[in-house]
Amino acid sequence: MLTRDAEAVYRQLSRADRIRLARGAPPELRPHLAALERRVQAQERYMYQPAAWAREVIDWQSGDGITAYQGDIMDALARRRRVAARGPHGLGKTTTGSLVVLWFATTRDAAGVDWKVLTTASAWRHLSVYLWPEIHKWARRIRWDVLGRAPFNDLTELLTQNLKLEHGAASPVASNKAELIEGAHADSLLYLIDEAKIVPDDTWDAIEGAFSGGRMDGFPEAFALAISTPGPTTGRFYDIHRRAPGLEDWYTRHVTLEEAIAAGRISEEWAQQRARQWGADSALYANRVLGEFRAADEDSVIPLAWVEAAVERWQAWDTAGRPAVEGRRILGVDVARSGSDSTVFVHRRGLLIAELVAYDRQDTMQTTARVQATIGTGDDDQVEEAGAVPVVDSIGVGGGVVDRLRELGQPVLAYTGAAKTKSRTRDGEWGFTNVRSAAYWRMRELLDPAFGAELMLPPDDLLLSDLTTPTWDVTTGVPPKIQIERKEDVVARLGRSPDRGDAVVMALWAENLASSTIKSPAARTARTTAAASRYGRSFGSGGGAGAGRR
Template sequence: MSKPYNVMSDVAHLLDLYWDDPVAFGEDMLGFEADDWQQAAMMDVAHHPRTSVRSGQGVGKTGFEAVLVIWFLCCRPNARVVCTAPTKQQLNDVLWAEVAKWLEASMVKNLLKWTKTKVYMIGHEERWFATARTATKPENMQGFHEDHMLFVVDEASGVADPIMEAIQGTLSGEDNKLLMCGNPTRTSGVFYDSHNRDRSRYRTHKVDSRDSKRTSKENVQMLIDKYGAESDVVRVRVYGEFPKAEADSFIALELVELVAGGSIASVGDTLHLGVDVARFGDDETVIAPRIGMKVFKLKCYNKQDTMVTAGWVIATGRKMLRRFPQLGKVEIKVDDSGVGGGVTDRLEEVIREERLKGWQVIPINNGSKPTRNEEEHYDNRGTETWADLRDILQECFSGHMQGRPVEVELPDDERLITQLTQRKYRMTSKGKIALERKEDMKKRGLDSPDRADAVVLAFATGKKSGVYFPNEK
């Protein structure tokens, strides 16, 4: 690859081999051995338009970014890469220097020329290049348009929203990509939203410094000893977590992320089906199956009437019974307020008509009074059921921090995670805790928390309805 006149044939070869495989490119062309998280995030950049990585310090994110810059330049025709960071020091002395380091030792160094502000394909300086622009004003991010374009935002938590909005407005092409990386220092902004309310639009990763072979474990322990295991300094710089949740966030993100996408055994003889029935046209009817502490993949439907919804619930129960022969009971917990009442009635009819042994319907009226005494301070039954799940997750998290295994599993469902962690609460005039109304969530641009409500219902307890049991006298 050392002869200039072979540049285009060499590039064509790289395009053919590594178009969608930056991991292999990094290893073959740069000698970069990627960690597991780097491999996963690299492949997400290759196959998805938006990727966001939050991490503790020293995990290798700068090298990861540099390899992706070089890969994209070599493996896309007329590629354009824009690298930015909040400060000139971070951009030029850290990220841009890292690009130079890996390029100089690479097998593609004779295809590209590096300067203090640009890396370009030899012979195509005006159109085929990567450039470094500090994130100080929106206009620095505008005017970039190509079919193949990659924006790399380093220390993304520190980039102001107007600048991020300018970047996102530039990315309009089919092969335009955004990669954001950084320590999660703020609980607002585009980077925060990419791991919270907007996470369904991103491929997200969290990297804990304790899990990285690249970090100094002595330095990590020093930070924990100095600031405390639950301090914001350690959360941000070690765990890759955002600072503690805002006071009005009911369930913290860290609690849900710990149990999302895990793998635990389904223990017990009872199948719990949480059913949240859609109230509006764009809302979802959701069925959440649970056995023990394991919640299975959610069943989600749109625009189904009462009869069809009841049919899907019965079908889901039967399928789970066939799959898990140890089950002897089915408890169906339905949000019984509003249109859910019709589903409850129909389910009871089907259970009686078909003499389904061991099946029970448990109506849950979220607007009713809490089932426990006044010292719980919850305004209604719905808030109480959410608090029950929050307490389960909190206990699981506390046990995990003490070295115990994770004993709860939720589906790795981005919309579910967002809905569980973005619902706020308020204090009523009587000093009780009340969950944010669904209508108010929609006003903030969020989905109705249908998936979250179904999972909450799957963990709820309540008085069973009077349905037929063939084995009863």
Template sequence: MSKLKEAIQYYYHAPVEFVEDVIRAKPDDNQKAILRSVDAEPMTSVRSGHGIGKSAVESWVMIWYMCTRPYPKIPCTAPTQHQLFDILWAEASKWIRNTPALARELIWTKEKIYMRGHPEEWFAVARTATNPDALQGFHAEHVLFIIDEASGVKDIVFEPVLGALSTQGAKLLMCGNPTRLTGFFYDSHHKNRAAYNAMHIDGRTCARVDQAFVDKIIDMFGADSDVFRIRVAGEFPKAEADSLIAMEWCEAAAELEIETKNERIDIGIDVARYGDDSSALYPLFDQRRSEEPEIYHHNRTTEISGYAVQMIKKYANLYPDMKIYRIKVDCDGLGVGVYDNLYDMREQIVEEIWIDRCTRAGLNPEEHSDYLECLDIPKIDLEIMECHFGGAGGKVREEDPIEYSNSTGIMWGAVRQALMDGTLQISNNDTLINQLSSRKYTVNKDGRLELERKEAMKKRGLPSPDIADALALALYEPQGWNLYI
């Protein structure tokens, strides 16, 4: 028997040794357990916290299977292109590239890895789970399905996998953060558990997980939160969603006394027209100190624009040295009319405030001699800013371990962070405190925080959080996320 055949025969049921000897990686105990499970069991399902090295072990399984089985087919999928191509596929490329023996035999392309000379018969292929037919049509003596972030993959994508797994020798490896309480992945750890080797890896037991990451999650969300359960402990979320903002933070913020230099005012405007919702104008000084918001019902957008102009002029009179005015309008609905009105009036507002300040100084800008003196009175820096609650998601701060699914989450997340840090004083308003502390969140299939929709809040008997939205707009920085000036 040739040495090659002997090696293949040896590694056929020895994935850990293959990884150590051929790929020259050092799997930890959790990764070894996953590798051995794929060899011994037809179906392996792994729920885990973040950062346990699952993308690495998935890529090792793929390479091991390709090198020890003749003419295998290995369909790989994930909920997003980013997870599939930028993480899993890139991970496989790294290990192949860094191992000369593998690089000679395995050809890596953007969507397929195949054995040299056998591109159509001996391969692993990447298919995003957005396509219901992603895993259709894979039949061979040796088939291995690898499903990353499996909690986020729709059940319809799994259906052809079950048919293929009826073939003797076919295998399935699913890994992911347990983000959903329903679906194929959830069932593999519950009602269908007997059919799987269902594994659980708590990030706190894994040497690869940075303790600073664990501490940050606990500090930001608490050890009893769904964020901690999913991202660290590798547990499914609770049946009841978590509240994003704790009431005790709001109550403490309402009692704060924060002195500001009053160099800047941000006014958040959340616009409603009819029905039960309200329009709210929220004034925030130096992004730290609140004054009482103004609430209006059943008003036309022209009226809300007028109230905004009155508020700008009121604070310009009260704080004659304040230079920066940022008016932030929610433009996803009726607010676009308010934005257009204020934008068109911007120069007029600036001019009227300047004339009023000149008059208060005993000067008449229309007289030549007084006009020259008026030039020493600065005009306010007024900007009308178009904002959108339905925009792209991301992080409140770059160092944060958690992302929000959209700009609504980022805005509310910024309020949450400031309240938790004790750097924001809010209006002592029971309605505002109730709105802030009543909105719940879930962790979606991508591991991002997703705020409860207003429709869902209303079904729970809660009003639209108009004042809280106005506060979130006031704190919002569209030109980046430098929220703490």
């Protein structure tokens, strides 16, 4: 084995001197010199050519490889040092970031340079569930003979969320820990910012500090790759792409839908289906399919960014092992009105929407039986849990489910969207034209980040579309009243019924329904009356003036 000092001397030699040394070396040293020479050649070839590294060092299978736009992004990083790339969902962002991390680590370590990689994202889950497993995946595909070194040691080098080599390390850092990012120092630094659209400004500022001493030629050097699907027209990632003053030194790359389709990463049929599902003019379609920055329409009830933040909270809860959540167990039921619609069951616990389940082609009796089974009542007449109660849309065929549940002595909250309400907005200034308007606005208030939003929503694309599509207006009067877009108009724009959104909104409106709603017919038995009394106390006597306030 060669000592570190001997390797350092070898690296300083010219190519011709290295050849002469190898020819005259003792036989026992020749294998070590050959391996060292491969490392030196890899360093010289790939140090500032990440796309070539990805094409030649990774063992690609079945003719696969990086796309042209991935190569553009990688090589732009070597040339320009700061790259912000955006594009549609499915273009290969995590693969690009993972390959960049491995390129940087192996080339800098081969050169004997003091290096460091910090990976960050909008949420820790993106690092632990997506990025670092992807780094492991591609590390297993490295052609180690090309790099002239042994594979990473899983016990000492490539750990679960760290890569520790001889001269440096790659690590994850939460995006809300700007002080840890700011404290990074090395001769060669790389910052990878995944899901960059909602990374806080403090993190961007901390990264910027690393570039103060960086050089475009030689050491110290600093690189930053920010990559994401775009979101609303706010935040540093958006400012970079709009070329805001002071941010012109970032190189921006927009991967278009056409490029992703041509590269085989996205199918044209998928894009067309999403246009029908979300609406070709929606913010959701613009962000995830076109790779464009777009906020929800100004008159939308609920901004897309607020719903996406609630999905992030749900995914963090899911990743944490689904810990218990306090609160009453509620079942929201939106009953299908036609053969093409679905009956949707929403399972709620406090401010957690744990699950959405859709059932097709069920009549009212089947739906009634499923409601009983879901909340733990039926032939054995056992209540699974105190306070488990369904909220059912009472308009149209849903009325039949409400009537049958009451006939069976089952407490049920009937949601009537067209009914009048005296509820007010959080500040008490505005009223509502009907319960549907009040319920959707209540949903908006629960998602408003200005008030410490805690509501968690499952990752369901139809739900996101349902919640962000309806618009709102204000009618004149004292007080002025908020009017949410009629469901018929939403159906016309979406081409389908917003069943998932309505079911979630109903489930979250349970506390605002009057306790009298759960009264059954007069022939109710003593047992049923006691159960109704118990449920009524759990919800209080809301529904009067100000019942929607917080």
